[in-house]
Each structure stands twice: as C-alpha cells, then as structure tokens.
Amino acid sequence: MRLQALSDRRAIIERRILAARIDELAKGEGSSARPAIVAALKEALEEGRAELTRRLEEQPSAGHSIAAGHAYLIDQLVRVIYDHATLHLYPASNRSSAERIAIMAVGGYGRAEMAPFSDVDIAFLTPQRHAPWCEQVIEAMLYLLWDLGLKVGHSSRTLDDAMRMAKEDLTVRTALLEGRYVWGDQALYDEGARRYRIEVVMGTERQFLREKLEERNARHKRMGDSRYVVEPNIKDGKGGLRDLQTLYWIGKYIHRVDAAADLVTVGLFTESEYRRFRNAERFLLAVRAHLHTITGRAEDRLTFDYQRQIAERMRFADRPGKSAVERFMQFYFLQAKHVGSLTGIFLSHIDEEFAQKSQRGGFFAGFRTRPRSVAGFTVHGGRIAAPSDDWFRKDPVRLIELFRLAEAEELEIHPRTMRQAQRDSGLIDHALREDPRANALFLDLLTGRNNSETVLRWMNEAGVFGRFVPDFGRVNAQMQFDMYHHYTVDEHTIRAIGLLARIEKGELVSDHPRATRLIGGLASRRALYVAVLLHDIAKGRGGDHSELGADVARELCPRFGLTEGETELVAWLVLHHLLMSSTAQKRDLADPKTIEDFVAAVQSMERLKNLAILTAVDIRAVGPGTWNSWKGQLIGSLYDQAQERLRLGHIRHGRKERVAAKQAEVKERIGERADLVDRYARSMGDAYWIAEPADIAARNIVHYAAAREAGDKLSIFEQYYEARGATLVTVIASDHPGLFYRIAGGIHLAGGNIIDARIHTTREGWAIDNFLVQDPQGRPFREPQQIERLERSIADALANRIDLAPRLAQRPLPHGRSKAFDVDPRVVFDNSASNRFTVIEVNARDRSALLNRLARALFEEGLVVNSAHVTAYGERAADTFYVTDVTGAKLTGEARMKRLEAALLEAASDALQARLEDA
Structure with a gap:
C-alpha cells in the first residue's frame, strides 16, 4: 500500500513519542490537561504538515508520496487520540462485547490520497446501537479533531446499519468500498469487510457500474463536459482525479482488487496503460497539493490566479513562444487526455465482460448477429474494429482509414481498436504523411458530412491526428x-x-x-x-x-x-x-x-x-x-x-447618393412623420446620415424632434435594441466640452458596459450621442428599474451632482481575476485608416470605467471624439477612438502624439486604478 511505501515516516510524525507525551500530560495534570494535550497534538500536526510542505518543495511532482504522507499524518493523530480517549478519558478495564469501536478511513483519506487541507472522512463502526461508552469515546475524539482545526466528515453506525445504508445509498456504498482500517477493533472491521462483500457487492455489479457512470456523466455535465476548459477542476472536472477514482471503484467492486496495480492483473489495463494511469494520478495529486498549499484551504479549481504560481513551483520554464504557465497547462491537459483514453479502454473491457456473461445459450445461441466486413475492418454492434493485432502494422494507411470509415459509416470505434491505434500511431512516418491515399482519406474525413467533429476528436485522443x-x-x-x-x-x-x-x-x-x-x-x-x-x-x-x-x-x-x-x-x-x-x-x-x-x-x-x-x-x-x-x-x-x-465598384457609393438613399429609407421607416427628415436633414449634416444605420437614424430623428418641441435641455432615450443584443441609449443635450466622458461615466456608474458609441453635433450646437450598452454579463438592460437607474446616473453625471472619479474607482472590475494576467497598455495612432479622422487604438487591462478615463484624457488634451468602439477579449480591452482636434483636423506633430500617448497610458494604468481606489 502507499502508506507502507512512504519513506522516512518518523520525520513526518513519531506516534510513540507523541503518545508518551500525551500519557505524561494526562497523568500529570489530570482534568486540566486538555489544553496542553490539544497544543501537543496541534504542534505535531503543524510540524508534520511543514515536513510535507518541505518535501513538496524539494520534489514538486511527488504527488503520491505527498498524498500518502498527509494520510499517514492523520492516521497517527487519530490513533493517538483514540488511545488517549480509551486509556485516559473513558477507561474501561472490562468492556462488554458491545463496547467495541473500529475506526475506518473513507473517501480520499481511505485511499491515502489527501491534499494538505482535505476533509478527514472517518467512519466509526460499532456492534450495536446506544452503547454509552462508544458514544462517549467517539464524541471525545471528534472534539479533539475539531480542536485541531480539521474538517471532519464522520459517521457512526452499527454493522447492520452500515450494510443496510450501503444497499440503499450509492454514496455510502462507495465510501465503504474504499474504506481502510485505521485503529480500534480489527476483528470488527474485518467482519464489516466480509459482510460488505457478501451482502452488498455480490450480484449488484451491473447496478453499481450503471449508477457510477450516470454519476460521472452528471458530474461532467455540471463541470462543463470538456476536459479542455482553461480553468479546470482538478478533482471533479472531466479528466480529473475523480475520473481515475471512478475506474478504481468500478474495478474494485467488480473484480475485488485491493490496489490500482491489480487492474493489470485482472486484465483491465496493460502495464504501459497502468504506468500512464499512475503518471496522470501522480501529477494531478501534486497539482492539488500545490493548490491547497498556496491557498491555505481545500481548493480544487485551477483558476488563472494560481496557474502561474503552480507552474513556477513545479519548475516549468519559459520557452520561445510559450510561457511557463502555458507549458504547465499543456502538460496538465495531456494528462487529462490520458485519463480520457484510459477510461475508454477500461470501460470497454468491463462492457465486454458483462456481454460475455449475458450471452444467450441454448436454442437461441445460434441466432446472434454476425459481423460484417468493411474495407477489411470488422463491423459488429455499431462498432468498427481491426480484425487482427497486426492489422495496422501490415498497412499503416489503415490508421487513417479507420477514422474515415467511422465517420462515413457513422460507427463507433471499438475501444480495443482505439488502443491498437494509439499503440501503433508511431508507425506514421514521413512516407505515410506523403502518401496520396492517406491524405485523400484524411481530407474525406475532415470534410465528412456526418460527424467529423467527434471522429476527429477520437483521432486526436488516439494520437493519430498529431502524428499525421x-x-x-x-x-x-x-x-x-x-x-x-x-x-x-x-x-x-x-x-x-x-x-x-x-x-x-x-x-x-x-x-x-x-x-x-x-x-x-x-x-x-x-x-x-x-x-x-x-x-x-x-x-x-x-x-x-x-x-x-x-x-x-x-x-x-x-x-x-x-x-x-x-x-x-x-x-x-x-x-x-x-x-x-x-x-x-x-x-x-x-x-x-x-x-x-x-x-x-x-x-x-x-x-x-x-x-x-x-x-x-x-x-x-x-x-x-x-x-x-x-x-x-x-x-x-x-x-x-x-x-x-x-x-x-464605386457605383452608388458617391457621398450625395449615400446620404439621399439613407434619408429615403428613414422616411419610409417613420411613415407619417417623414416630414421630420426634410426639416432636420441639413441640421444633422451629411456625416450623421452616412454614419448611422437607418433604424437608429429613424429613432433619433423622432426623439430629436420631440426634444426640440418640448424645449428640453437634456433628453435621454433608452430602448432594447434586439438587432444588436444591447440597449440603445441616446442622449440629446446642448453640446459642451467633456460631454462624452461624462455620459460614459454615468453609464458605467449604473453598471453598464459601452460596446459602441457614436457622437454627433447638429449645426445648432445640439449633441446627438448614441451608445450601445450591455451589462457586465453581455446582456442588454431591459428591466424598468435598470433603465431608470441608467437614466438617473447619466443625468447626475451631466449635472455635476456626483464626483465621477472616486465613485467609478469603487466599482468592481468586470473580471475579478484579471490581475492574474500581465497586460501592458499600448497606444497605436493611425492616420491612414480614415480620410477625416485620426484613429487611436488603446489596448489595456479591462477595468471599471476604462472608456470614461480614456475619453477624459482625450478631452483634457483638447480632442473631439467622433466615435468610439469598444472590444473586450477577456481580461483585455481594445478601445478605438476616431478623433480630430478642435479645428476638425487630424492630429500631427510627434511631440503632441507623445504627450497624448503618455496621457492615455496613464489613464489605462494599474497605478492610476490603485491611486483612485486609495482615494
């Protein structure tokens, strides 16, 4: 077992020395000894954890030994605590047959797979209910374990109760399946193990397999149903530790194996496959240990915040074109891929075993369906298989043909043949890659009309894709x-x-x-x-x-x-x-x-x-x-x-023709109010008509006319804009310097993200500014209270009723974990992308009110923003502005460009964010 193979166990904890100290404290201080005993136990726990942390630092990939070391540490503490409870707290010189306790480790503790802050799952087995001495000892032990700060999952059951619940509850059945004797009455534990095999396991193998696979599929669906999500859960995610444990559970339940190595003995894995099983398990256990150590808690989600740190701890280094963290995560996903292929191989063997056991005998035995041949491959039961072990060695092109046929005939690939393909993928050499027949088969697969995605994924899992x-x-x-x-x-x-x-x-x-x-x-x-x-x-x-x-x-x-x-x-x-x-x-x-x-x-x-x-x-x-x-x-x-x-070509693209066509379309859209176009067309100017889509222009002109007729100094209009999956926010106000950044600030304060902005000024000095707004989850503002908050916030910002900068700094980042990434702000000027404007693109870490800060910097540098376009790529934002100076000219002059670049970089910097938050 793993615990027996653990090296230098006494450096982790010396149970006899600790027990002697506890004995001395209990005898010397009597009833007042408890604080000192807890302190001694806690010291042993902390020293043991420190030793294991040191070992992890020295051997950062030693997942098995670190996991076993933590289980060993808890074992020894549980033994000392049990002995203290039975010798000093509740001594019983002549116990009855009912006064017996067997302590069993279950869950990850039972498998000796513990990370530094894993739960301690313990089952107390007793001969019968309501034995006062047993209840007292169990309670005393639990209080001492809790005093150590351990998170203990516990149960106390009689053997009869345990067997009954195991039959009814898959969770209990699994817990008992991987139970491990820790201390107490060995005979009672052995009796429980014997009864479990006879009363629970025997005859329920198929049921257990079905329920475990259903449980696994539900877990995968809950976790995203892909082993390639970039923030994986190393315990419960697809390709994670739980998948490996599921294989072990199924193998142990069906074949009564006591260790994962026995899966080779019963034929479920080859030696090489078992080595891959162990390597994947060792790596995942090591990653989990590092994750617990970094966070100081039981954490299983490998988020961006921790990936870089773990890559460093596990000594991954940067390489040209690939950072250390990307190399670490690539290795992680390769292990998850191995787990997936091992699962397919393992389950195929189990499936075949059950199929053989259930084959019909007697008169109907001769009526089984016969396999057919497709290009020499055997097809039976919807699966395609290689007819012999040397099938691919005889003609390696068949490695490509296998997957092409699976796609074309809509067949599954027999897991044993997948194993062969994986084993023989090394046959794919330069000559095969240049083979016209092999390439024609691959192209047919790639462009297949049935399910090329799934079959290409199989091809990738088998390693054939990457070799070819x-x-x-x-x-x-x-x-x-x-x-x-x-x-x-x-x-x-x-x-x-x-x-x-x-x-x-x-x-x-x-x-x-x-x-x-x-x-x-x-x-x-x-x-x-x-x-x-x-x-x-x-x-x-x-x-x-x-x-x-x-x-x-x-x-x-x-x-x-x-x-x-x-x-x-x-x-x-x-x-x-x-x-x-x-x-x-x-x-x-x-x-x-x-x-x-x-x-x-x-x-x-x-x-x-x-x-x-x-x-x-x-x-x-x-x-x-x-x-x-x-x-x-x-x-x-x-x-x-x-x-x-x-x-x-350029037909119909003249400026005058484009404006006239747009105005005609807007007239058609607004119907009986078409006279508004003639009334305000000249005031709005040709640039407006070219820039705005006809549907927005139709809304704008009706809104503008209403605002002018009512004499409103400020008019705000919001409407869900289904065609663009956002809320259209139109602000009509007397134009003045800084209007754009203030509106943007008001929208940000209301919780809105601006994804597009277009700014116009009429000949009479009225601003018509259109914004497309979404919430932080990329959804439009649609609820009345959301719309009301948005309108109120914009009005307050324009009326100077709020101080924008500090209020905006207090808003949370769109992505709370974005600080895990290095995003260097960058400013690019382009005077060739537009005939009328200088185009400025700012790339920076996405943060609260970034657009507002950048717009304010442009305003303070005396620039006029004509339009803004906002794009988010996760933690990174790319904001593009079409600007002129106050005379309507493009920006020129190297000194001015450098000054503006510095101002924009400052507005986008982490340092400014920190100063504003402190303020």
Whole structure:
C-alpha cells in the first residue's frame, strides 16, 4: 500500500513519542490537561504538515508520496487520540462485547490520497446501537479533531446499519468500498469487510457500474463536459482525479482488487496503460497539493490566479513562444487526455465482460448477429474494429482509414481498436504523411458530412491526428493564458470544424443565416474546411501565428491534395483570419475608408464569402457566449458593404447618393412623420446620415424632434435594441466640452458596459450621442428599474451632482481575476485608416470605467471624439477612438502624439486604478 511505501515516516510524525507525551500530560495534570494535550497534538500536526510542505518543495511532482504522507499524518493523530480517549478519558478495564469501536478511513483519506487541507472522512463502526461508552469515546475524539482545526466528515453506525445504508445509498456504498482500517477493533472491521462483500457487492455489479457512470456523466455535465476548459477542476472536472477514482471503484467492486496495480492483473489495463494511469494520478495529486498549499484551504479549481504560481513551483520554464504557465497547462491537459483514453479502454473491457456473461445459450445461441466486413475492418454492434493485432502494422494507411470509415459509416470505434491505434500511431512516418491515399482519406474525413467533429476528436485522443499532421500535434493540449479563450487550441479547432459542418447542414440557420446561405455556393468547400483546420495551427511558436500559419498552409495543402488555387485561398484565409472580426469590432463601419481598406485586402467575392464563414465559426468556437447578435450584426454589416463595393465598384457609393438613399429609407421607416427628415436633414449634416444605420437614424430623428418641441435641455432615450443584443441609449443635450466622458461615466456608474458609441453635433450646437450598452454579463438592460437607474446616473453625471472619479474607482472590475494576467497598455495612432479622422487604438487591462478615463484624457488634451468602439477579449480591452482636434483636423506633430500617448497610458494604468481606489 502507499502508506507502507512512504519513506522516512518518523520525520513526518513519531506516534510513540507523541503518545508518551500525551500519557505524561494526562497523568500529570489530570482534568486540566486538555489544553496542553490539544497544543501537543496541534504542534505535531503543524510540524508534520511543514515536513510535507518541505518535501513538496524539494520534489514538486511527488504527488503520491505527498498524498500518502498527509494520510499517514492523520492516521497517527487519530490513533493517538483514540488511545488517549480509551486509556485516559473513558477507561474501561472490562468492556462488554458491545463496547467495541473500529475506526475506518473513507473517501480520499481511505485511499491515502489527501491534499494538505482535505476533509478527514472517518467512519466509526460499532456492534450495536446506544452503547454509552462508544458514544462517549467517539464524541471525545471528534472534539479533539475539531480542536485541531480539521474538517471532519464522520459517521457512526452499527454493522447492520452500515450494510443496510450501503444497499440503499450509492454514496455510502462507495465510501465503504474504499474504506481502510485505521485503529480500534480489527476483528470488527474485518467482519464489516466480509459482510460488505457478501451482502452488498455480490450480484449488484451491473447496478453499481450503471449508477457510477450516470454519476460521472452528471458530474461532467455540471463541470462543463470538456476536459479542455482553461480553468479546470482538478478533482471533479472531466479528466480529473475523480475520473481515475471512478475506474478504481468500478474495478474494485467488480473484480475485488485491493490496489490500482491489480487492474493489470485482472486484465483491465496493460502495464504501459497502468504506468500512464499512475503518471496522470501522480501529477494531478501534486497539482492539488500545490493548490491547497498556496491557498491555505481545500481548493480544487485551477483558476488563472494560481496557474502561474503552480507552474513556477513545479519548475516549468519559459520557452520561445510559450510561457511557463502555458507549458504547465499543456502538460496538465495531456494528462487529462490520458485519463480520457484510459477510461475508454477500461470501460470497454468491463462492457465486454458483462456481454460475455449475458450471452444467450441454448436454442437461441445460434441466432446472434454476425459481423460484417468493411474495407477489411470488422463491423459488429455499431462498432468498427481491426480484425487482427497486426492489422495496422501490415498497412499503416489503415490508421487513417479507420477514422474515415467511422465517420462515413457513422460507427463507433471499438475501444480495443482505439488502443491498437494509439499503440501503433508511431508507425506514421514521413512516407505515410506523403502518401496520396492517406491524405485523400484524411481530407474525406475532415470534410465528412456526418460527424467529423467527434471522429476527429477520437483521432486526436488516439494520437493519430498529431502524428499525421505534426503541426497540429504541436498545438495539442495547448492553452493560451488569458480569459478570452475557453478551450485549448486543438479543442477550439475541432469545435470550429464541427460548427462549420453544422452550418453546412443548416442546423444553425437562426444564429448564422448569412453563413448558412453562403456555404452552399462556395467554389471549394474543402478549402474552407482546411482553412478552419489550419487557422490557429502556428500558435505558441513565437511570432505572428497568422503569418506562420500561412506558411504551414502552403506546405500542407498540396500534401492534402488541394489544387494551386485552393492552396492560395487557404493560405490567404489563414493569414487574414482575424481581419474581418478586427475590422468589424474595432473600426468605424460608417467611415468609407474602413470599407475601402477592407475591400483592398479581400479583393474577391470568393475570399469574402469564405472569410465571413471562417470568422463566424472561429469566434463561436472560442467558448460559450463569445458569439452574440451584436458581433453577428457588425460582421454582417461589414460583409454587406464590402459585397456591394466588390460587385458594383464605386457605383452608388458617391457621398450625395449615400446620404439621399439613407434619408429615403428613414422616411419610409417613420411613415407619417417623414416630414421630420426634410426639416432636420441639413441640421444633422451629411456625416450623421452616412454614419448611422437607418433604424437608429429613424429613432433619433423622432426623439430629436420631440426634444426640440418640448424645449428640453437634456433628453435621454433608452430602448432594447434586439438587432444588436444591447440597449440603445441616446442622449440629446446642448453640446459642451467633456460631454462624452461624462455620459460614459454615468453609464458605467449604473453598471453598464459601452460596446459602441457614436457622437454627433447638429449645426445648432445640439449633441446627438448614441451608445450601445450591455451589462457586465453581455446582456442588454431591459428591466424598468435598470433603465431608470441608467437614466438617473447619466443625468447626475451631466449635472455635476456626483464626483465621477472616486465613485467609478469603487466599482468592481468586470473580471475579478484579471490581475492574474500581465497586460501592458499600448497606444497605436493611425492616420491612414480614415480620410477625416485620426484613429487611436488603446489596448489595456479591462477595468471599471476604462472608456470614461480614456475619453477624459482625450478631452483634457483638447480632442473631439467622433466615435468610439469598444472590444473586450477577456481580461483585455481594445478601445478605438476616431478623433480630430478642435479645428476638425487630424492630429500631427510627434511631440503632441507623445504627450497624448503618455496621457492615455496613464489613464489605462494599474497605478492610476490603485491611486483612485486609495482615494
């Protein structure tokens, strides 16, 4: 057992010396000895933990020995406390047969898998109920354990009660299954173990397996149902410790094994698979020990806050293109992947065992379904299998063919064949990668019309994917240390391929109507699938992953069998796969220069269609909630304008024609009030009509007319804007310096996040400012009290009834854990992105009221903001401003640019945040 293999146990705790000290204190001080005894026990606990912490620092990956060491420490304390309770507190020289106690460790304590602050789960077994001496001893022990600050999960049951509850309750049955004798009456414990095997286990193996798998599936669903989430729960998450424990529980229950090593003896694992089991378990136990040590509590979620610290403690180092924390997390996900493949292998063996036991005999035995052959593979019961152990060695191309057939025939792969594929993946060499037949099979799989996502994931789990496409193997289990990306790079890519397939099938028409419409008319669907596969293939190499990825595409596409034209399209898509999302979210789509520059880069309708679909699946595959109607609307608007320019050139794009067309559309929208357009069109100016979408312009002009007729000095209008998944906030007020930053401050104080802002001034000096606002969770403001709070806060800010700076500093960060990341503020000036404005992009850590601070800095530098565009990428914000000086000219002059850059960096800095919080 693990405890027996533990080295230098006396350095952790010397039970005999501690027991002698307790004995001396109890005899010498009598009833007043308790404080001194507690102090002695606590000292032993603290010294033991300190020794184990020292060992963890010396051997940061020694998960098994550290876990066993903590269990051993608790064992010895429990033994000393039991002996003290029975010898000094409640001595009984002539106990009856009912006055017996067996102390059993259960849960992680029972497995000797304890982290520094794990719960201490103890079961007290007694022969019968209501034995006063037993109750007194148990109570005394519990009070002493609690005095030590231990979190004790305990039960006290008779053997009869324990057996009855184990039959009824899966949790109790599992606890007793991994129970371990600690101290007390050994014979009573042995009797309980014997009765458990006979009365509880025998004949219920199938039921236990079914219930444990249902429990596991429910837990996975609760935890996100992916082993590649970037903040995993190392205990309960998919691919975590609980999955390994489940295998052990099932094996022990069905095969009566006493240790995980016995799973090899009964044929559930090979020696190499068991080594992978142990390695994954050792690593996960070590990570959990570090996590408890850092936090000083029982913590199992590996959040961003702790990942960097644990990477350092476990001696991961930076490498070119990949930080230490990213290397640590990549290793973590590889272990989680191993846990997943081991689970499949293990359960397949159990499944086969039960199938063999339940095969029908007698007359009907001859009527079993016969297997069929598909390309030499055996297909039976919906599973495809290799017919022999040397099947892949005879022709390694079959390693690719296996997965292609599984997708094409909609079959599961037999776990034993998955094991073979994993074992034989090393047969994939350069010659096989260049084999035209193998590449044709892979391309057919990638573009399959059934369920390519699932089969590619199987291929990845088996290690075949990464061997066949080594560039993909380099991003296997690779995470990005940020709050934007929810999955590892390989998982993100496979999910994106799955989304593309679903769009092609028409399953996502409500979310992606444009992509669904476009995908059927592409010149080459396979080029798009390959582009999705390769768009992030070069992440983690150091340098621009888009440029490096385009080079990879030029090498791989001919190998896959793509034509020269398809190869060029894929390389272009990989190189520019961020262009559309960046332009749509960071640039002013009403500025003609934005569209001109985008179209100049795209150059053809075929590229535009492919890029629009790639952009949609790329954003959506980042994680839940990253794709929303607002992003869909922006990308759609960019697509429509670019499409029109590409098809018609500059026809219909003259400024006068665009203004007239927009005004005509607004007249149509407002119907009987169409005369308002003629009344206020000139006052609003051509720039307004070009900038605002027709639906917003229609709302604005009715609102503006009402405000003017009523003589309002301030008019605020809020409305849920379904088309963009946000609340439209329009403020009409007399224009004056600082108006924009004050409005922004008021919106922030009401709990709103501004995702887009457009600022206009009429010829009469009235401001018409439009803001799209969401709450911190990306939802619109819709409740009446939310709207009222928003309006009141804006009015107070504009009337100077509140001091914005200190109030805004007190608001919590949008992401409380964003301080775990290094985000260096950066300011970029661009005088070529617009014909009329200087475009300023500020990248910084997302924080409360960042837009307000940046807008105030621009105001204090004497600049006029025409529009602002806000994009959040997890902990990082990218705020873009279209500005001029007070004369309406672009910014020039190096000295002024440097002064403005310094002001913006100061506004975005952590130091300013700290000063404001202190104030």
